[in-house]
Amino acid sequence: MAEFTVSLSRNSAEAVWGESAKLSFTESGAIIHLPDDKLNERLIQQAARKLDGLSLPAVTLSGDWHKEQQWAFALSFTRARKPASIKWAETADKEALEQEYSALLFTRQLVNETPEDLSPETLATRAAQWLKSLGGDKVTYSMTVGEDLKEQGWIGIYNVGRGSERPPAMLVLDYNPTGNADAPVDAVLVGKGITFDSGGYSIKSSEGMLDMKCDMGGAATVTGALGLSISQGSEKRIQLILCCAENLISGHAYKLGDVLTYKNGVTVEVVNTDAEGRLVLADGLMAATETGAPLIIDAATLTGAAVVALGSDYHGVFSLDDNAREQMLKAAKAENERFWPLPLEDFHAERCPSAFADTANSRPMKGGGGGGASNAAGFLSRFVKPEGWVHLDLAAAYHGGATSEMPVGATAKGIRSIARMLKDFSA
Structure with missing residues (x-):
C-alpha cells in the first residue's frame, strides 16, 4: 500500500x-x-x-x-x-519525537482502558512493567495490597478502596541509575490512581460517572513522564508512588462521618466520599516526604473546580514554594504545554473545618464550594513538606467528547513538562 x-x-x-x-x-x-x-x-x-x-x-x-x-x-x-x-x-527531532510519542501512547492507552480490565493492582502492575521494560535493572519496585495497607498505616488508600472486591494497591517504584543503593532520591512523583470513581455513598450521577475510568489519569501521567525521562537517559534517582483504588459502594465501603487517622497524626472527617483523591494522595505524599527528595510532584484529576476555572485546556499548578512553582511553569512553557497557576496559601489548609477531626476532606456542599481546587491543595499541604512540592490538578487530562482539535479520551498532556521539570529542577 x-x-x-x-x-x-x-x-x-x-x-x-x-x-x-x-x-x-x-x-x-x-x-x-x-x-x-x-x-x-x-x-x-x-x-x-x-x-x-x-x-x-x-x-x-x-x-x-x-x-x-x-x-x-x-x-x-x-x-x-x-x-x-x-x-x-x-x-x-525524530528520535526525541519517537520517545515522546511512545510515552504518549502508553499514557493514553492506560487512561482509556475499560475499568473492568484495569483493577488497582493491574494499574500498578502495568505501570511497573512498562517502566521496567525501559529501565531494566535500574528499576525496582514493591506493591502493598489490601489489608497490608491497613497494617502498614496507609489508611487513605485502604479506606477509599475497601468497598471494592478488588483490593487497593500502593506502588513504590525506584529508578536508580546511579548503581548506589544509598544515593539520595532526587525527585518523587505521586499519582492518583482511582481506576473507577462511583463517588461512593456521595454517589455521582450516571452522566458524571461515565468518564470516571479516567480518574487514574494522574497515575498514568506521572508514569508516562517517568518513562519519558528514562528514555531520555535521565541520570537522576527518581521514585514513583501510585495510590490505586476503586471507589465503590458496598457493605464494606467507607462512609460519611468516618474519621481517618493518618500516619502523621492528622485526623480527617469524611464529609464527602467523592472527595477521595486527596485521601489517597495524602498517603503518597507522606511516603514521598520520607525520602527527603528536594522535588515532589503529585498529579491528579482531582477537582471539578479546576475544570470550571481552566476548562479542558490547562492543567492547574499549585505550590507553597514560589521557586518550585515558577520552575514548573517554565518547564511547561519550554514544552509548549498549557499550565496555569492557581492560588494556594497556608490558610487554605484550614478551609475544610471539622468539629470532629483536625480537618474534613471537603466542605459539605456541592463541588466543595467556592475555591474547591485551592482547598483541595490546602488539604494535601498537611501531608507534605512545602519546599519543592508541586501539585498538579489535571483539568486537561481527558475529553469526554471529541472536539475540532482533540479526539475523545485521554490527552497525555503534561508528560513532557513533568519530564522537563525532572531534568531541569534546582532547589
Missing part, C-alpha cells in the same frame, strides 16, 4: 477545495495550508482531526516540519480506538 503523506505549505489551496481552505488533497496524501510562518498548531490540530476521521491506518509526515508542529499533529491525529501509526519527518 502506498504511503499517505501529509505536508505543510505556505501557499493557498486551489479554489476547488473551497474559499480559504486549510486542507487539500493530492494523489498521494494531503497538504495543510498555513497562512504565515508561525507554528499554527491549532490549525494543524484541526486538519489532523479531519484526517483522523478518514480512518487511515498510517501517515507519513513529509517536508519541512517544526518539532512542535509534528507534536501538535500527533496529539490530534491519535484517536482512542485503533490509532493510526505516524512516520515522523526526517528531521533532527
